[in-house]
Amino acid sequence: MSEAPFQKVALIGLGLIASSMFWAMKRAGMDSHVTGFARSEATRDTARRLGLCDQVCDSAEEAVKDADLVVLAVPVGAMGPVMQTIAPHLKPGCVVSEVGSVKRTVIEAVTPHLPEGVHFVPTHPMAGTEHSGPDAGFASLFDNRWCLIVPEDHTDGDAVSRVETYWTALGANTERMDAEHHDMVCAVVSHIPHLIAYTMVGVADDLGRISDNEVIKFSAAGFRDFTRIAASDPTMWRDVFLTNKDATIEILGRFTEELMALQRAIRTGDGEQLHAYFTRTRAIRRGILEAGQDTDAPDFGRAKVDR
Ligand SMILES: NC(=O)c1ccc[n+]([C@@H]2O[C@H](COP(=O)([O-])OP(=O)(O)OC[C@H]3O[C@@H](n4cnc5c(N)ncnc54)[C@H](O)[C@@H]3O)[C@@H](O)[C@H]2O)c1
């Protein structure tokens, strides 16, 4: 057992991220006592069956009682209401954190409910799979992945450092970032790529209907990757787009402009432009590989053995 940065940890929302956090804490040998709560009884029952959390509680209020760290791991649209529910039951001086995919609107939704003396440290592990729910988690999900730490200027420095220590113990590398920058970066590297995958699979589905599902039958690796991403949780992704409107619309606008330029190059037979464009984008992929960051691409989500 190793001494934990937080003695009692409460996980609110017991899906992919919270369950992976729990298994990663156990793998790290952290001696924290972990309580958990999920809204649906079925999820709580599954969590109990899996041995997820030291204690699964029937209310969020009960789960956060005496907790030194409370992690909100619910869809981003639920962060504010959950915070409002637990606020009167928090231990004075505790740290509240959250793992949502969007930051500015979550900070705005949570902050008004924060009791005096409770520290709020938003985080975002840049790791996931298309699976969701309590049985989707696995201990190595965060290994060598970034966890973005998004404090405000006035956030207590000691609380931020303890949250960083906690994520490092879970296997992640941490980097601090401000909320606006976070939301723009994630629009580029995560949110719009998901929207494109959802759209492309939707287009293929429409075509599939008129050609006896040939599109599905003959789909090769590239399209299969799109279908994996497009299988991600609809509630989570609805909330991401509703709460990161400005950044996603900005990046979508730029994407559309580039797409139109490429469409024009195809129509006019401008092979030089197409070749130059694809050469530039290929260099980006090579840069990622050289930086050693493509640790999970091919069988992401299948390696659940290390629970
Ligand atoms: N899935 C990913 O790839 C990924 C990666 C990084 C961050 N995130 C973020 O982490 C958070 C959790 O995502 P996840 O993938 O674990 O989702 P999930 O769907 O696997 O789990 C969410 C859990 O929250 C519960 N829940 C929903 N509304 C609730 C409420 N009002 N009160 C209590 N519980 C509630 C659900 O029952 C479920 O147990 C989201 O904010 C998401 O944006 C997800």
Ligand SMILES: O=C(O)C(=O)C[C@]1(C(=O)O)C=C[C@@H](O)C=C1
């Ligand atoms: O690979 C996946 O399944 C993911 O979508 C993970 C992913 C991402 O886009 O990289 C999804 C949402 C998050 O907020 C962080 C990580």
